[in-house]
Amino acid sequence: MLDLRLIRSDPDAVREGLARRGDVDPGAVDALLALDAERRGATEAAETLRARQKEDARAIAAAQNAGEDAGAAIAAARELATEVKLRTAQAADADRRLLASLALLPNIPDPTAAPADEVIREVGEVPVLDFSPQDHLALAGARVDMERGARLSGSRFAYLRGDLVFLELALVQWTLRKLERHGFEPVVPPVLVREEALYGTGFLPDTEQQIYHLPADELYLAGTSEVALASLHAGEILAAATLPRRYAGFSPCFRREAGTAGRDTRGIFRVHQFDKVEMFSFVHPDESAAEHERLLAIEEEILTELRIPYRVVNIGVDDLGASAAKKYDCEAWLPGQGQYRELTSTSNTTDFQARRLNVRFREATGRPAVVHTLNGTAVAVGRTLIALTENGQRADGSVVLPEVLAAHGAPRRLEPLD
RNA sequence: GGAGGGGUGGCAGAGCGGCUGAAUGCGCCAGUCUUGAAAACUGGAGUGGGUUCACGCCCACCGCGGGUUCGAAUCCCGCCCCCUCCGCCA
Known part of the structure; x- marks a missing residue:
């Protein structure tokens, strides 16, 4: 607001x-x-x-x-x-x-928000393969079980099986530990939320067609833990000295994907349910621009350490969504698709969400003022699994995984299944 | 799911329908005293809105929303939340 x-x-x-x-x-x-x-x-x-x-x-x-x-x-x-x-x-x-x-009314764009999507930089080596790359679904085989997922819940649902489960858990653990060192408190939030929380974050009224609604209980399935994390301090007046407050939420995310029929139908790139580690910051208004760069830097750090080639896009004002004043996407190179695709995203929502949720701060003296909030994807598990498998693939169909994850229980390789 | 109890300021805790935005205690801030601190004493201190150049004045807020009344923190109704007991349950 x-x-x-x-x-x-x-x-x-x-x-x-x-x-x-x-x-x-x-x-x-x-x-x-x-x-x-x-x-x-x-x-x-x-x-x-x-x-x-x-x-x-x-x-x-x-x-x-x-x-x-x-x-x-x-x-x-x-x-x-x-x-x-x-x-x-x-x-x-x-x-x-x-x-x-x-x-x-949506948020006012930041002056540095791009007029149209603008690639800022490309980082990492796009792998040059002397064989024809496979996509994640081919590489994962039965470890991503779409058929049975669809039988259970319909299209865009999948079972994750076997080694991939340990890979996910390692990825999450590694990410949360890293974020903890960066000053983020880990949080497992509720995913069923009231309408107020969605209104407060600007998802309502704006993206209602994207949100699962449970009318019997007047609850909604959150599409991101951003919703719950933003509401963490709703109605509170925080002491200025306690800012910034940084949280790392880990939760499943639910999206109806209405209107995307026929798009990204193969594999787990676009599904109704996925797990995600999300960063969320409450900061002093003077600090939000710097915090935005900081969240982007962490996203890039994660992609770099996972050896995923990516590029950073300054998102154009027309694609900002109601609450964002500025947004960066990190798009990973996916050999299976032969293109860059969105893997993470970070937004500076300035005072837009904070005003709706009534999150304020106070200096030692003076009136309370509205804080700024920011959010950013640390790891969207499904899409990260895609990037890891496709970029780590070998000619024999095996996948070499990043060494950093092994310490947290991830397999070092995924062997091809028949 | 069944039965009961309760939501008042940072916390605790009063509050016959009529100067009660709210006693009292603790905590907090400032001052006096002190070499300094503690103690004691004195004073201050909520949020939002309207109006004013300003001092100030006015309105709202006692979980949330309605209602009764000339007048509601106080009475009535609905909702939300918390607690206790029983049942069920990962």
């Missing part, structure tokens, strides 16, 4: 910022200003009446205590009460409409 005070004090800046995104009605800011003026007028009218009502009520009490007859005063107060109720309802309604409109 945008800062209403900013919209009021510098509407041109907000208009220009939002105009960079293709998805905002140019008249939205002016409509909002009109609603704001209406709300303030209605509020003042209601509060003036209310002040008089309280005054009158005190006079009635005083009269009764003095043994006087307050009948006439009460009769007058009764009429005033009706008026107060009406005006208060009008003010509340104006307030609701203002908030509803405000909640529809």
Whole structure:
């Protein structure tokens, strides 16, 4: 959610910022200003009446205590009460409409967010193979069981079996240990969340078609632990000295993938359920740009140590999503597909989520202010397994895995299955 | 799933429907005292909104949302959460 005070004090800046995104009605800011003026007028009218009502009520009490007859005063107060109720309802309604409109506006892009997707750098050696590369599904064989997954739950579900399970657990353990050294507290969060959490993170209203909903319990399956981690400090005022607060969430993630029928149907690149280690930071507003670079650096560190060739993309403003002011994707080279594909993503959501979730901080003196939040993928397990198998493959169909994971229980090689 | 109890400021804990944004204690901040500290004493201290050049003034908030009333922390209804007992359960 945008800062209403900013919209009021510098509407041109907000208009220009939002105009960079293709998805905002140019008249939205002016409509909002009109609603704001209406709300303030209605509020003042209601509060003036209310002040008089309280005054009158005190006079009635005083009269009764003095043994006087307050009948006439009460009769007058009764009429005033009706008026107060009406005006208060009008003010509340104006307030609701203002908030509803405000909640529809996406975040203002950072000036350094790219106009269109822009590759910043390519890192690592794209393997030159003297044989025709196989994709992860061929390499994994029965260890990725799509047929039975589909039989159980439908398309885009898979069983992960055998060695790959230890590979996943090693990957997760290795990542969480690394993040702990970087100052992130490991967290296993709930994945079933209330609507407020999705609203607070900006996924609602924006991506409802992507989210599993359990109407019987009014709960949603989170598509990322970002949702739960962002809500960790909802409604809190944090001491400035305790910032930044960094969390590493590990959880399954659920996505409906509605509207992607026919896309990425082979293997586990795009599935309804996958596990992910997610970084999330609450920081001082002055620090969020630096924190964003920091999260990107950690993502790159992980890819580099896993010897996955990748490139970094500064995501164009049109693809930012509602809450992000700026976003980097790391795209891994996948020999099986012969192209770079998104493996991780990190966003600076500035104060957009924090304002919705009411996460604030306070210096030793002074008023509370809204924090900035950022998120970034440390390891999306499924896609990382794809990158590891396809980049580690040998001519005989075996896969050599990164040595760093062996210490955490990962197999050093995956042997071909028949 | 069944039966009961409870949600008040950082914490603990009062609060006959009428100056109660809220007693009291602890904790916190500042000051006095002290060489310094402790103790003692004095004072201060919530969040949001509106208005004002400003001092200030006004409104809302006692889990959340409605209702009753001239007037609600206090009465009524719904929801959420926590606790105890029984049942069930990884």
